Amino acid sequence: MKKIALVTIFMTALATVAFAGTIHGKVSGVSGESVVYVEGVAGKTFPAPTQHITVDQKGLMFVPHITAVAQGTTVEFLNSDSVAHNVFWPSISGNKKLGHNLGTWPQGQRKSFKFDDPGIVPLLCNVHPEMSGYVIVSPTPYFAVTDKSGDFKIDNVPDGAYTVTAWHEGAKNKSNPVKVAGDTTADFTLSK
Amino acid sequence: MNGKSFSFVFAAVLAILCALVVLSLPPSADAIPAFSRRYGTSCTTCHSDFPKLNDFGKAFKDAGFKFPKDDESFLKTPPVLLGAPAQAELWPHTVYPGSIPGLLPIGLRYNTYFQQVSANRNNFNLALPAGTVGNFIPKSDFEPGYFSIFTAGNFGTGISWWVDDDISVAGANVNGALGDGYLKFNDLSRFLKLPKDSLNLRAGQFELDLPFSQARTWNLSGWDIFSQANIGVQNGLAPAQNVNNGLALEDAANGVEFSGGHAYQGYHYSVAVFDQNTTGVFSNPPNVAPQNAIAYSSDSNFKDLYGRFVYRFNLEKDPASRNEVQAAGTTGPRDHTYLALGTFYFYGRTVQPFSGVLSDGVTPTVLTAREPFYRIGGDVNFNYRTFNVFGVYVAAHDHNLLPVTASGAAGITGFTPSAAATFSGGFAEADYLALPWAMTIMRWDQVKSTADRVNFIEYDPSAPPPSSFFSPYSATRNRFTPGEQFLIHANIKASIEYQIRPQQIVYNPATGLPLTGPFRTNALIVGLEFVY
């Protein structure tokens, strides 16, 4: 019996290794951080992440400038400044029906919002029109923010065929079909 | 040709041109892109329709051109330290440490105008003898405006400064003038254990603490009452007056000012002591040269006094929000709903020296008329969301001493009090920010001055009154000025106003009888300006 159990554990471990790959690559053609995410798969849903993500307002800026989250994530908007801010987005991926205004709150306090709709959320402040930030709501838990040179790595993507999209502020999105089998490479070249 | 009527017409033309220039060119100074660069933020952080300040801008100004709290955390370029902060512990054995901005804090502004004047603009030519070539005011005109530089900021430890200067005006480099130039010691109250910001001191040249700044107005033309001088009846018609007070409330003052409180909430006061100069003459005597040979800016030993008190009631329901710099709206911070009530008082004493004789009737002497004067006013300012309505009323009173000549004397021998020279008036204005980039304005300006009207009847060209208005039809001059302003960007503005000007009339210079019925020289002014 002991032997069988060990074999089972071994087989299970092998199966996990064999069927979960990574996507890594480089986003070029633009400079600075980009976001790469796996588009939704028909018939597949993912549980909403329980971990909350914080976007700060500090020194008249959204910090970080770009935040990527999975669909269903609750984002807490913190105001670290001694001045009043406002957080709103006019649309999500251009859909104005999904626009929302969170209002104003004092220094040190937070206001939460659960992003149930995937897409690009441009964060704005109606007191400081120069303030700019982005929340990229990925339809899957498979996403990454690139480093400044454009390199990224998305872990734990089950093997299979996907559409992978790269987003960069001010550039045109690019979606490529990617067949994930183990360690897979996917490069993107974006243009403004 | 009759020399007298020629010089009358010349003076009249001059007066009309002055009126056009004074009415169409706003005073200088503006929003300050230096701060925009320093904090990496838009003009709209402090201005609704620049240079009109929003509540945050008022608090920023009150704090000595700093963010009211945690200023350092907003600076995008660190200041250059003129001493490590710890040097303060060594004081007085070291220079007290301060700082200067890391970026040269300079803002520039340029504006340009177009104006169109109504058909009766050349009516004054009616007073010319037949066949005389008169002066000409064009129907429409493009004009250069101001090119101004301004610099302001904070040197750390609560010391702030402001300097603005017009490098060129109307295309002429020589016309530029200093606007404000002062150093301000903010929150001296902290040394005296008084409430925060209850005592500041500024010294230098500054615009008086008027209820609404004429130097930094957002209108294309200034408010008439602030540019009104008090010139008594001087053309021989009754009642003859000896008041010749060229001072206007908009004039820059040189002196010191104590102030305290806040513009965005609660009380604000100021008390200023400054040079008296009602003649506009700066003396520069050769024997006792003033500092660095710069002319003395006083024309009298008397120092004028100006005081102001205003209380602003923020009317938000939520008491926490009421005391904040900005009100918390459901969709973001905004200006408070408020009612501010204020009052101001100006006291001065003009000096007019005359050649006269002693009581013996023959010995020459200099006789001096000292005529105390005051300006007193009240103001109200109400704001609801993006609708702002406000007004000012001013009453002016100059004690009038008429020269008298004793019988048989060879010159004047003294003065006798006579009917005071007065004027009154004010303005009301409504600003509606229909969109964040479009403001609709309606203004009503009124000035009541009997002397201004009388001075143009049987006008004496040899002693023209320095009024900018040409032959007012009545003692009460009303001007209505609807306007619209558009922010093309946060720093570029297009402004339009239509001035329905006070009624005027042309008199026959020989008889003093009217040559025309009352008419208005209305004007459409378009301005384009940008700051950077």
Ligand SMILES: [Cu+2]
């Ligand atoms: Cu903000």
